[in-house]
Amino acid sequence: MKLVAVIFLFSLISVDLNPVSANFFPNISSIPASIIPNGSVWDAFGALHGCRRGVKSQGLASLKKYFQLFGYLNTSYDDFSDDFDEFLESAVKNYQLNFNLNQTGELDAPTLKHIVLPRCGNADIVNGSSTMRSGKSSSAYSANSTIHTVAHYSFFPNRPRWPAEKSQLTYAFAPENQLSDVVRGIFVKAFERWSEVTPLTFVETTTFNRADLRIGFFSGDHGDGEPFDGVLGTLAHAFSPPVGLLHFDGEENWVTDGNFLNGSPMSAVDLESVAVHEIGHLLGLGHSSVEDAIMYPTISSGIRKVELANDDIMGIQELYGSNPNYNGSGSTLNPLTPRGERDTSGAPTHGFALVFGLLSLLLFLV
Known part of the structure; x- marks a missing residue:
């Protein structure tokens, strides 16, 4: 009953939110200089270099709120003073452990450099439990049995997933965003990354309120208890099955062609x-401590990272099984982009390409 109430609440939130017109640019050079910030909203944390337990320094209160936001401090913690207490030290150590840093408990340069990176708004620790760093045995499920690795993928508490009988999921965009075909095409490719390795398929629908997955671009406090913070900082957040809400920060400078070679x-x-x-x-899926994995929580600005790592594939296939056409290196119809290469072809794929071709033929005949 509680789950139904939560789902109903989030359904109401998704209707009442006020989407914004997001910032989309074809490439870096097209971003106006006037809206390029000097740095991340978290850059001020750099002044805390060298802080450790027992120290009092201006700005530690804000850092505590950062750690609470991402689950490293309990939600009941309320001492937002500038004192570096034992709880903050524990939070720093857990953060360092999750991100493969030396567990000093001190705000050293590598730790602060990582803290200020743009990242997903979802917490790394939920209800006091983190599996980002937990290595599972090499016998963990994988469609490619020739790969032997320690897995670091994680799931939400109680491992929620879409039911087996629902292998086709519908998705829709908030109508108020008025997204272009170029932007919508990016999501087609993003969904295909996951359908290539699982039995799941994804179909866009125009019925926003009835779609399984509802996508929108918002700014600031948008009603779900997780406000966005402007350029950089938190980039987006999403809710686990069966809620299906995906929110992006509309104030980010979103690049749509993946071209980071100029500017x-x-x-x-x-x-x-x-x-x-x-x-x-x-x-x-929850977050992973594998830096090459898609589910790693942070991504630097100016970086393109769209290729599923083996850790991502093992995790999603443990939930849903494998696509029958997946052979461990991508489907034969639309191979996965080789790691380290940029997918900048922009070519329409699968159903979209078919529709585009039919429309082109129709126009030619007319």
Whole structure:
């Protein structure tokens, strides 16, 4: 009964939110200089370098709120003073452990450098439990039995997933966002990253309130208890099955063609990279401590990262099984982009390509 109430509440939230017109740019050079920030909203944390337990320093209160937001401090913690107490030290150590840093408990340079990176707004620790760093045995489920690795993927509490009888999921965009075909096409490709390795398929619908997955771009406090913070900082967040809500920060400078070869990378965020990550949350995956994994929580501005790592594939296949056409290296119809290469072809894929071709033929005949 409580779950039904929560789902109903989030359904109401998704209707009442006020989407914004997001910032989309084809490439870095097209971003106006006037809206490029000097740095991340968290850059002020750099002044805390060297802080450790027992120290009092201005700005530690804000850092405590950061750690509470991402689950490293309990929700009941309320000492937001500038004192570096034992709870903050424990939070720092857990953060360092999750992100493969030396567990000093001190705000050293590597730790602070990582803290200020743009990231997913979903917490790394939920209800006091984190599995980002937990290594499962090499016998963990994988469609490719020739790969032997320690897995670090994780799930939401109680492992929520979409029911087996619902292998086709519908998704819709908030009508108020008025997204272009280019932006919508990016989501087609992002969803295909996951359908290539699972039996799941994804179909867009125009009925927003009845779609399984509802996507929108918002700014600031948008009614779900997780306000966005402007350029950089938190980029997006998503809710686990069966809620199906995916929210992006509309104030980010979203790049749509994945081209980061020209111009400064400051503030430019690749839309497809973030979309692939957040879709993993929509399907039930939590965060991973594997830096190459899509489900790793942070991504630097100016970086394109759209390729599922083996850790992502093992995790999603443990929930849903494998796509029958998946052979461990991508389907034969639409191979996965080789790791380290940029997928900048922009070519329409599968159903979209068929529709595009038919429309082109129709126009030619007319």
